[in-house]
Amino acid sequence: MTRTNRPAALRPSRELARTISYVPDLDGDADPGEIVWTWVAYEDDPSRGKDRPVLVVGRDANDGTSDDVLGLMLSSKDYHRDDDDWFAVGAGTWDSQNRPSFVRLDRVLVVDANGIRREGAVLDRRRFDAVADELRSRFGWR
Secondary structure (H helix, E strand, O other): OOOOOOOOEEEEHHHHOOOOOOOOOOOOOOOOOEEEEEEEEOOOOOOOEEEEEEEEEEEOOOOOOOOEEEEEEEEOOHHHHHOOOEEEEEOOOOOOOOOOEEEEOOEEEEEEHHHEEEEEEEOOHHHHHHHHHHHHHHHOOO
């Protein structure tokens, strides 16, 4: 897959409030409910970053026509457990060590679809719905 030169943009979740739905389909496109991998810049030094897992929650355009994917960063760092901006989603195949993971709720990554390195993991419906409920209640997603 060709990688894009455009870095992922990190935006406040409220600014990108969209209708959220669960439609994973391992068809080669990043769909809501899937966990994919992409390069994410460090907030304190945007010239550096790393590949990390991202939970896809939508597309930048509500009608699905945008090539920009909206995603929430995942982390297995346990110190996120007590941070209100992070939400526990448990362990899954996206982490080779099967560690519990957390998604960052207050910031959404806007990623060019060509910048995604697909892993094909799917977050189950129950856990995705819990994340969606948090986005709806805290940030105005629909």
